[in-house]
Amino acid sequence: MSPKSSPNTSSAAPAADRVRSWLQGRDLAVFQSVAGRHWPGADPLLPQLSRSANHGLLWFGTAIGIAALGSSARSRRAALRGVASLAVASVAINTVGKGAVRRQRPILDHVPVMRQLKRQPVTTSFPSGHAASAAAFATGVALESKGWGAVVAPVAAAVAASRVYTGVHYPSDVLAGAALGIGAAFALRGVVPTRGQLPAPGRPPGEAPALPGGKGLVVVVNEASGTATATASLVRQALPLAEVVECAPADLSTAMEKAAGRGQALGVCGGDGTVNLAASVAATHGMPLAVFPGGTLNHFAYDLGIETVQEAAAALTAGDAIQVDLGRFRPGPKGPDGADGYFLNAFSLGAYPELVRKREHWSPRIGGWPAGVLAALHVLRGQRPLEAELQGRRRPLWLVFVGNGLFQRVGPAPGRRHNLADGLLDVRVVHGGRGPALRLLAAAVAGPLTRSPAHAAVRRRRVRIAGLAPGTPYAYDGEVAHSGTELLIDKLPEALTVYCPMHV
Template sequence: MGGERRLGQASGPADRAPAGRWAARLALLVAAGALALVLAAAGVSSLGLLGVGLAGLVVTAAALWWTLSRRGLVRVLAAALALLTPGAVLLAYAIVGLLWAVLSALALWAVAALIGRAALAADAGRPERRQRSTPPPKAPYLIMNPRSGGGKVGRFDLVAKARARGAEVVVLDPEHPQDVEELARRAVAEGADLLGVAGGDGTQALVAGVAAGHGLPFMVISAGTRNHFAMDLGLDRDDPSKCLDALTDGVELRVDLGLIGERVFVNTASFGAYATVVRSPAYRDDKVRTVLRELPDLLTHHMGPRLTVRAGQVAIEAPQGVLISNNPYGLGDAAGLGRRPRLDSGALGVLGVSVDNAAQAAGLLRGQQSRGLISLAAEEVVVHADAPDVPVGVDGEALELPAPVVCRVMPGALRVRVPRDRPGVPEARPPVDWRALGRLAW
C-alpha cells in the first residue's frame, strides 16, 4: 500500500539464527558455570544448599500470605517471619562459609537468564507493527490536565508549544470538573480533525473512545504519572513535549481498544480485591491502613462479590483478583506486568489469581506453571458475580458496574498519530524457557 510500511518485521531464520544460536550457547554456558561454581565450592552438600534456599522461598511466600490474610497477633508474627526468613537463609550460608559461592552463582544465573531472554526474543523477532504516513491535521484539538503527572503540562510548557504548532488547546480546571467526552464531541462537531490528551490514562481512554467513534486520529501526550499507554506506543515518557512532534511530522498506527460494558479502556480493567479496596471511602486518605484492614476478608471471600470469570472455553472460579488488559501484558518482564509487546493482536489479556491458603501462595513461585495463576488471551471475557453490582478499576478509575460485566476487544478501532521519531516499543521479553534455549543453541 502506498504510504504504509512495516516496522519491527521479524527477520527470516537465516538472518537471525547465527546470532541467536551463539547467544543461546553463551546463556547455557554461563548457567552451567553457576552450577559448577556451587558444586566446586560445596560438593555434595550443594543439594542441601539448594534445599535450604527453596525452603526459605516457600516459608517467605506462606508468611506473606498470612500477613495479608490475617489480623492481630498472627499478622504481626507472619510479617516478622517474612522479614527474618531471607536473612536466616543467608546467615546459614555464611556460617558454613558458602555465602560468597551462593551469591556469585545467583549473579551468574541472573546473567544467564538475561542472555537467554535476549536470545529467545531475537529468535522470535519483534512484533510487526505497521505505520502509515498521513498529512498533518488542519484543526487539532487537545485537552490538557494541568495536575497530571505532578504538573507536567506546566513544567514542559505544553500549552504554548502545542498552540505554536497550530493546535487548539483546552486546559481543564481542577476546581471545576468538566466532561471531557462532551468537550471532545463538541470539538468534533466544530470541525476538529484530531483529538488528543495530555493527562492520565483514564482521561485518554474517554477521549480515545470519541475519536474512534468518529473515525478521527487520536494523539497521546505522555503527561500522566505512569503513562502505560504512551510507553506501549513507543512514545517518549521523559519529555512529553516531544509527543507534540506528531502534529507536524507524524505517522499513524492502528491499535485495538478494550470495551467494558459501553466504556472504552486503553490499558486495564481490574476486578476482585484491589478493585473493592479502592472503592472504599477511606482509601484515598489512608491507603496502607485501608488495604491491611480490608484484605483479610477479601482474600478469604468473607467480603466482596464472589466472581466467576469466563474467557472463551476457560472458567476461573472464585479468583481473588482478575486483570483484563487491552492486549496481553508480558509476564516475562523482570519489571513485572508493565509492558505489552503489541497493541494490535486483536485479543484481551486475562490474568487471574486464585489463592486460598498458604500452600497455594507458595505455589505462585512456580510462575505461569502455578495452579493459582491463570494467564490467557481471549476476544471476550464475561465476569459474573453473586451480587448485583461489581467494583471495577478501569484505567485507574474506580467504578461499580452491574453484573455480569462483559469485556470485549475492538480490533484496530483506534487511529493513533505518533511522532515519526520516537524511542520505540519495548522489546518483547519472554520468560526464559530453558528447553527452547537448548533447542536454539543446537
C-alpha cells in the same frame, strides 16, 4: 634445539621487552607531564571531585538527582541502569582487575602537595576503580538517555582525569579502568536490554493528517492530572499552532466532544483515565488521537513509545500514525442503557481494583515491587474473595485481570506490551481457596501481569463474567466503577488511530 627456531625464539623476548619498556616510559612521561603542569582552577576542584567519587557516593547522588529531576520514565531508567552498570564494574574490578596486575602506585615526588589526597589508596594501581565506576555509570545512563548521558559524561571524564592529576594512578591505569567500565555497561545491556532494544510494538499503519506546528489539533488537558499543567506548556512551545484547552476533571467529557467537532485530530494530556476518555471520543468520531504523557504513570503512552512531548510532536508533524485495539466491556459504567465502556490498558475485578489503587499510590515513592506487596497486605485485611461465574463456571476469585493485548515483563516490574493490535485479551486470574493470603501475596510478588503458580493465564477474544453481586467494584485504566450482575468483555480490533513516532 632446532637451529631454525632458536633465533626466532630468542629475538621475540627482547622485542616484547622493548615494547613493554617503551609503553612504560610513555606512561611515566605523560604522568610526569600532568603532574608538572599547572591547570588554572583545577587544584581546588579535581582533588575534591576525586574524593567525592569514593565508594561511588558521587554517582549514587547523581542517580538520585536524575530520577528526581527527570520528568519521564526514561530518566528513572537511566539512573537505575547507571547504578547497576557501576555495580557490575565494581565487582569486576575488585574480584579480577586488582588481582590480575599488581602494579605499584606512582611515586608522588613530582605531584604538588596541595594536589595530593589526604588518604592515599592502599590497593594496587592497575586498573583505576574510580575510572571504571565513572565510565560504567556514564555509559549506563547514556544507553537509556542520550541527554542525561551528555550531562554526566564531562563529570565522569573529570573524575577519571583527577586520578592522574592527584598522583594516585598512571594514565594507563585510568584508560584500562575506563575500558572495563564501558565494557561492564554493555555487558549488562546484553543481559538486561535497554528499552530501545526491546522488540517494536505491533504497528499496523494508520492514516492521519500531518499537522506541522499542531495546526488543526485541539489538545484537552486535565489540569488535575500529574504533571499535565507543566506538560501543557511544553505542548504550546512544541506546537504553537495547536489549540490547548485546560479544564477540570468534571469538564473533560464536554471539552473533548467540543474539540472533536472543530479539529482534525484530538489531543489529550493527562493520566491513563483521561486518555481513556479521549480514546472513546476519538474512536466514536473516527478521528486520530495524539497522546502527551502528563499523568503519574502514563502506561498507554509509554507502550506507544511516547515519553516526551517532542516525540509526539514529531509524529504529528510527519503524520505518522498506527492503529491499536480498543478493549470493550458491556454494560458500560453508565449502566445497562448507557454507552459501552472502553479500556486501553486493562480491566479488573475483585480485590485488584483496590490493590491497584494502593500500589499506584505507593509505587512512585518505594517502587512497584514493594508497593505491590504492601498493597496486597492492606487488601487482605478487609477483602474477601469475589464469588462469580467466569466462563460458565462459578468459583471464588481473588483477582481477575483482563489486559488489552499481551503484557510482558521489563526488568523486575510488569510492563510493556509489544503488540498493541494482537486482537487478544490477556486474562489472568487468582483463584480463591485455601491459603488466600499466600495466593494474593504470590500474585503481588510475581506481578499481577505475570504467570505464577497462583495464576490461571489464558488468551481470549471474549470473556463473560456472570453472577455478580450488584454494585461489585471494577477498574478500567485506573478508573473505578460498579457493575450489575453480568459483564461481557471483548475487543474492537484496530479501532483507534493514534499518532506514534515510527522510529520507536
